[in-house]
Amino acid sequence: MEYQIPTVLMVEDSAPLSAVYQAYLKHEAVTLISVASGAEALQQLPLLQPDILLLDLHLPDMSGMEILKHVQASALGISTIVMTANGSLDMAVDAMRLGAHDFIAKPVDADRLRVTLRNTIEYRRLNALVSRYQNVYPRDQFEGFVGASVSMQEVYHTIETAASSRATIFITGESGTGKEVCAEAIHRLSGRHNRALVALNCAAIPKDLMESEIFGHVKGAFTGAVSERIGAAGRAHGSTLFMDEVCEMDLELQSKLLRFLQTGCFQKVGSSITEQVDVRIICATNRDPLVEVTAGRFREDLYYRLHVIPLQLPPLRERGDDVLRIAEVFLQNFAREEGKRFLRFSDEARRALLVYHWPGNIRQLQNAIRQIVVLHDGLDVTLNMLPALLRQENRAQQPTPERAPQAEINGAVVGEGSIRPLAVVEREAILLAIDACRGNIPHASRLLEVSPSTLYRKLQGWQEQGLLPDNHK
């Protein structure tokens, strides 16, 4: 990093004092510029963009405090050192509260002035260094995310760089990977953060109500529209609209959304008045949007309109040790909430957390840790406290003993090491049957000789536990 000589703007109305301070600092590696009034200082600040402001608090035309407030409000990144007489230390304290970096009492001691200035320069240098390294070296937490894996560093970087733009962001990732956390982080870091993020889950709203949810409706637009309603697009004016599960949207509504994205204009349901809004769009899906386009379920033109900045959230199983970091954060939080003593995971429990493939991602991990904390207590989370699924998969990963006894099932030789939990085998068998029947659950249930309601109940249970693959949701 190239070193630049810091610029110091000194605001001192007394010519003899200004001359003395300039003499004190004549050998310092700074560019020192001196002005004698508050008005001159305010004029020079944007022109010079000094690194450090050496500010006398008693000025003939205005209080130094006013200049300090201006510097803070303008977020110019200037470090201010205030100079004030010994009897005015209360003012110095007020100045520090207003954001001054340091203060020097008058009469100014030459060494004190030089040391304070050098310290301030060093402080700024280190601050810049820390900021630079924060962008280069891994972070283990970022805007609601926990994780230090390489894949998450890329996510953090994309969020940071894309947040200030107005460009549409298309977040993809399996269920439970943090798509909403991601949208919130982008909004929080954007210039629109002063207004609330408007979130809409396209999968949770009935098809018939979706248009009204997005664009609003006028009174009498349809049965039950007893009053006018502002939709998500209207509420998000000047802010961000997050459309989750966007691939679930009906094709007819997709064309209306496309028009809205192209023009920024929409009409409420039942209204002929066109409204224009300034909205930044973030959308998300747990499906592969290109597969949806190929299958004709998602408009290609809408896909390209939305897919400006793609952001892929990695599944938890591909995030290495992040699972342990996240589990530890959940453990601390839930233990505090539930009044339990848990501090850490035992080595065996840690191994089981790492081995498990987490199909439900962070949401599943969150539920698992919540379950552990609610049902158990102690300092360590041990293996036997983990939910059964995690323990089973852990056991299945154990090395197969040599010359283990083997049995023959349906003509296939089965070793002890390849035996898997019944629940896992059952889930696989049912999902394979549903796939073979092209999603026709009543037909699959007939072939499996169980009732359709049994299959629906099991599918719902697996969905809640995050155990359902994406193509079965």
Place this chain on the structure above:
Amino acid sequence: MQWIDEEILAQLGRDAGEELLPQLVAIFVEDGQKNLDALVGAVRTRDAEHLLLLAHTLKSVCATYGAMCCHAEALALENSCRQQKWTAMEQGVADLQISLPASCSALLALVPVVHPA
């Protein structure tokens, strides 16, 4: 009367550089006369706020250059201004009308100012 604390002046020379001391003293003397005029003007117009600011600044300047008598008088004037005691303020300015020129003369005697030809 010792108008100048020579130890403080010597320290100023060490801190600022001996070669710069004559230049600094010249600025002090020039500014001292301006300050005195401003003090008298502020008393005449009964501008206590301006008088306070002038006294406050003069206090620091005099302490820096070793004019400790002036420093003490400027401090007293500053306090009188805060208490809005006009008689004391007038007396304070009158005292400085004597001590400030005397301090400037004493300084010039200690550090001769070489004016450019």
